[in-house]
Amino acid sequence: MAEIQIKQVAKSFGKFEALHSIDLTITDQEFLVLLGASGCGKTTLLRIIAGLETATSGEVHIGGKRIDHLPPKDRGISMVFQNYAVFPHLTVYENIAFGLRMAKLDQAEVDRRVNRTATLMHIEQLLQRYSGQLSGGQRQRVAVARALATEPDVILMDEPLSNLDALLRMEMRAELKGILAESNTTTVYVTHDQVEAMSMADRIAIMQGGDIIQAATPVEVYRNPAAHFVGSFIGNPPMNFLPAKKVSDGLWTVAGAQFDGPSSNKNELNFAIRPEDLLLSDNGPLQAKVTLVEPLGSHVLASCNIENNLFRVVLESDTSISRGDVLNLKPMPDRVRWFDPDNQLAV
Amino acid sequence: MSTAPNMVVGQSRVARWAFNGSVIVLCLWVLVPIYLLIANALSAPSEVTQFPKKMVPSFDTESVEFFLYFNGVGKALWSSVQVAFLTMVMSILIGAPAGYSLSRFDFRGKNAFRILVLMTRAFPLPLLALPMAIMFIRVGLDDTVFGLALVHTTLALPFAVLITFSLFSGIPIELEEAAWTLGCNRLQAFFKVIFPLVLPGITASAIFAFVVSWNEVFAAAVLTIEHRTLPAFLLQSLDVAPLHLKFAGGAVLVVPALIFIFFVRKYLFAMWGIANR
Numbered sequence: 001m002a003e004i005q006i007k008q009v010a011k012s013f014g015k016f017e018a019l020h021s022i023d024l025t026i027t028d029q030e031f032l033v034l035l036g037a038s039g040c041g042k043t044t045l046l047r048i049i050a051g052l053e054t055a056t057s058g059e060v061h062i063g064g065k066r067i068d069h070l071p072p073k074d075r076g077i078s079m080v081f082q083n084y085a086v087f088p089h090l091t092v093y094e095n096i097a098f099g100l101r102m103a104k105l106d107q108a109e110v111d112r113r114v115n116r117t118a119t120l121m122h123i124e125q126l127l128q129r130y131s132g133q134l135s136g137g138q139r140q141r142v143a144v145a146r147a148l149a150t151e152p153d154v155i156l157m158d159e160p161l162s163n164l165d166a167l168l169r170m171e172m173r174a175e176l177k178g179i180l181a182e183s184n185t186t187t188v189y190v191t192h193d194q195v196e197a198m199s200m201a202d203r204i205a206i207m208q209g210g211d212i213i214q215a216a217t218p219v220e221v222y223r224n225p226a227a228h229f230v231g232s233f234i235g236n237p238p239m240n241f242l243p244a245k246k247v248s249d250g251l252w253t254v255a256g257a258q259f260d261g262p263s264s265n266k267n268e269l270n271f272a273i274r275p276e277d278l279l280l281s282d283n284g285p286l287q288a289k290v291t292l293v294e295p296l297g298s299h300v301l302a303s304c305n306i307e308n309n310l311f312r313v314v315l316e317s318d319t320s321i322s323r324g325d326v327l328n329l330k331p332m333p334d335r336v337r338w339f340d341p342d343n344q345l346a347v
Numbered sequence: 348m349s350t351a352p353n354m355v356v357g358q359s360r361v362a363r364w365a366f367n368g369s370v371i372v373l374c375l376w377v378l379v380p381i382y383l384l385i386a387n388a389l390s391a392p393s394e395v396t397q398f399p400k401k402m403v404p405s406f407d408t409e410s411v412e413f414f415l416y417f418n419g420v421g422k423a424l425w426s427s428v429q430v431a432f433l434t435m436v437m438s439i440l441i442g443a444p445a446g447y448s449l450s451r452f453d454f455r456g457k458n459a460f461r462i463l464v465l466m467t468r469a470f471p472l473p474l475l476a477l478p479m480a481i482m483f484i485r486v487g488l489d490d491t492v493f494g495l496a497l498v499h500t501t502l503a504l505p506f507a508v509l510i511t512f513s514l515f516s517g518i519p520i521e522l523e524e525a526a527w528t529l530g531c532n533r534l535q536a537f538f539k540v541i542f543p544l545v546l547p548g549i550t551a552s553a554i555f556a557f558v559v560s561w562n563e564v565f566a567a568a569v570l571t572i573e574h575r576t577l578p579a580f581l582l583q584s585l586d587v588a589p590l591h592l593k594f595a596g597g598a599v600l601v602v603p604a605l606i607f608i609f610f611v612r613k614y615l616f617a618m619w620g621i622a623n624r
Contacts, residue, residue, distance in 0.1 A: 050528060051527075051528075052524050052527070052528075071527065071532060073527060073528070073529070078529065079528040081521045082521075083519060085522050085524070087522060087540055088522075089540075098529050099529035099530050102535070103530055150529065150530070156528075
């Protein structure tokens with residue numbers, strides 16, 4: 001059992017506060033992705049769990065045991081680094097065996113585990129090579145095999161795929177997800193790539209400016225973003241936002257059309273809708289002037305202008321539209337979201 | 348537009364000539380004296396003062412042989428080796444940890460410390476020599492191999508610190524961190540991961556310390572009498588010796604240093620790269 005509890009963890013570097021008070025519980029065997037732009041504190045949080053960084057305040061518990069005062073080696077974790085950190089003076093075999101030798105396992109057991117993880121990562125034919133003789137993708141596999149070989153309770157991954165090319169990244173994404181699901185470990189995975197996060201995570205914790213904005217399943221963060229930032233960060237193309245003015249309680253004008261919305265004491269809200277949640281309809285209430293058409297094969301992406309706001313629409317691939325057309329768009333009522341423009345949170 | 352490329356070519360041609368010219372001048376500056384030294388050392392005594400000189404020496408080993416069997420040379424050579432070896436060991440044992448801390452830890456006054464390390468080289472040894480000689484006599488370190496090695500260590504230490512600093516800086520911190528997460532404490536990670544990777548560089552830095560000590564003459568001449576190192580001994584005994592013996596002595600001193608430096612030159616460049624910043 002390796003549940004990770006992060007309690008009011010804060011970290012500052014001099015005057016800069018990298019993490020405000022973070023509270024997060026990662027359940028046993030969960031695959032949690034820390035997602036955010038660079039500088040949001042996600043790597044700092046991961047390094048605090050690993051013990052490579054000390055929190056300024058707060059507690060970290062793994063499997064019910066407080067570990068924030070322990071050195072990395074006593075935390076039952078292993079880590080995969082962005083630049084792989086494969087030891088250049090050791091063979092692939094000795095790299096994978098490194099943690100096992102430190103744990104003083106006998107040679108037969110070392111052999112068994114190295115061969116098992118090497119087979120799992122498809123690098124069994126590379127065991128006698130050195131890191132200098134490996135490609136980036138192979139080094140990546142060695143780094144993961146080395147982390148898995150010690151059979152840790154928790155695996156921490158710091159942007160492990162970001163140095164691979166796009167195709168290899170997609171392959172490794174699926175492969176890693178399968179392997180980690182079978183390994184029964186709790187995984188904390190840091191990335192800035194929202195597609196990676198969506199496709200791999202059981203749960204995504206979205207970070208911004210040293211805070212966790214939302215921690216929920218991929219579908220939940222996509223459908224019900226807790227904040228304006230989440231809606232604009234998750235999804236490609238991102239969510240559309242339009243200013244809304246109050247008409248009366250629960251009734252709002254958006255770009256000249258009236259919509260039923262939440263009752264709020266605010267006079268202005270932001271109306272939000274995902275680009276694929278719009279239908280072309282003759283009586284569609286939103287008039288959008290097309291400024292750019294991108295036929296992407298599976299669908300057509302149209303960038304439009306509604307009262308000087310950029311508004312993107314995803315349409316069926318056989319839709320024939322061109323620049324300058326005016327589209328009548330009907331938002332799917334159950335997909336409309338509302339955000340408070342002052343505190344940026346969902347209403 | 349059409350003249351611009353020509354101008355660039357013209358400029359670069361001048362620059363190339365200037366560059367190649369300086370390289371040739373610098374090489375001659377260093378190589379000609381070494382050539383003359385070795386050529387004369389390998390000439391028969393009568394040929395040394397002969398004019399015009401032959402470009403290829405006669406490979407007469409009389410001067411070198413005479414010199415090597417000259418009374419006291421063996422003893423001085425042994426002292427030199429002892430002092431240089433001690434200097435080498437102490438420089439690395441003190442310098443490498445300092446280089447490691449400079450590359451891995453942030454502490455107050457780190458930059459000032461780095462400059463101070465360099466500044467010690469700007470302090471002229473003759474200024475220190477007399478007070479140091481007196482101090483050494485008081486504590487009983489005068490005329491000992493260990494005492495001289497201490498002085499040479501202070502001379503070699505800045506280089507040892509800067510070379511090892513650049514060595515450790517060249518090794519990604521993630522390698523150490525990976526070792527920590529795989530069950531190592533700081534010391535184990537150092538010896539299992541970092542040390543094997545810096546070993547060639549450490550060796551180079553050690554050899555350099557050896558050469559610094561081997562070449563040093565001033566402190567050796569002031570602080571020792573019985574335990575003279577080779578350079579100090581030569582300074583004293585060859586002062587009035589015939590010219591061909593001076594050449595032989597010079598060659599015996601220069602050649603080992605040249606060979607050592609040749610093997611570690613790659614690491615010395617790395618050090619200058621850092622020190623020039």
